[in-house]
Amino acid sequence: MKKLLILPAALGLLSGCNKANYLDVNASQRPPLAANVRFVNARTVSTPVNFWTFTTQVTSSPLAPGQFSTYLSTQYGNVQINLTEGSGSSYKVSQQFGNSATFSASGGPNGPIPDFFHTVFAVRKNKSAADSLILFYDNLAAPAAGKAKLRFVNLSPDTGALNLSGDGVSFRDVAYGRAANSAISGEKLSAYSLGPFEEVAAGSRSLQVTTAAGQVLATAAAAFQEGKAYTVFTQGTATVRLVILPHN
Incomplete structure (x- = not known):
């Protein structure tokens, strides 16, 4: 049975805001600090889901499989x-993220950072196990001229490592629960290395996802706009499909 990768502990510190500038402003005039998080239902169960932080529902309406919220x-x-199904109030998943406002070695897994952008996926650990959550930090800095930014995430349990290819796009051997070219330990580790974006030429192309043995599992037509960032993720096991998530 393959285990879902949950975000690891990290080295170093990253701050989402300039603390000195923030404290220079009178307390009554300071904008409230908040993290920007978008929520994605990458499960295959047909029942839509809502996301909560503690006891506060943050999605305004349930998300069907493959649907996602704006940044909230x-x-x-x-x-x-927490994750609930439909109009229910019982938690299908309840997962703790972080214990500080920065990306730190004691996060385990690290949580939302103020002023940063994040994506949280609801997924299946495997075909028979319970649901779980994965959090990525989204680096939305603009790419070079003529380029778009692309991240590929394998969220199809029990299919093994997957490849994504198509007209200048090539991500290989991406394990379940991982983003392509991610670094989860060592010298390259940072918040953004957990789910890195790669620059690709802007424009339209056909994408296909294949197994390590070369079997084509899914195809999709994609149009990547210059200056924009996208996540392409797989959904499903018996029947796999590609979902394209625009970030900006």
Whole structure:
């Protein structure tokens, strides 16, 4: 049975805001700090889901499989993210993220950072196991002229490592629960290395996802606009499909 990769502990510190500048402003005039999080239902169960931080529902309406929210202002630091189905109130998943407002070695897994952008996926650990959550930090800095930014995430349990290719796009051997070219330990580790974006030429192309043995599992037509960032993720096991998530 393959285990879902949950975000590891990290080295170093990253701050989402300039603390000195923030404290120079009178307390009554300071904008409230919040993390920006978008929520994605990458499960295959047909029942839509809502996301919560602690006891506060943050999605305004349930998300069907493959659907995602906009970036929502949510609590940062030590945050419990919960998942409910439909109009129900019982938690299908209740997972703690982080215990500080920065990306730190004690995060385990690290949580939302103020002023940063994040994506949280609801996924299956495997075909028979319970649901879980994965959090990525989204680096939305503009790419070079003529380029778009692309991230590929394998969220199809029990299919093994997957490849994504198509007209200048090539991501290989991406394990389940991982983003392509991610670094989860060592010298290259940072918040953004957990789910890095790669620059690709802007424009339209056909994408296909294949197994390590070369079997084509899914195809999709994609149009990547210059200056924009996208995540392409797989959904499903028996029947796999590609979902394209625009970030900006």
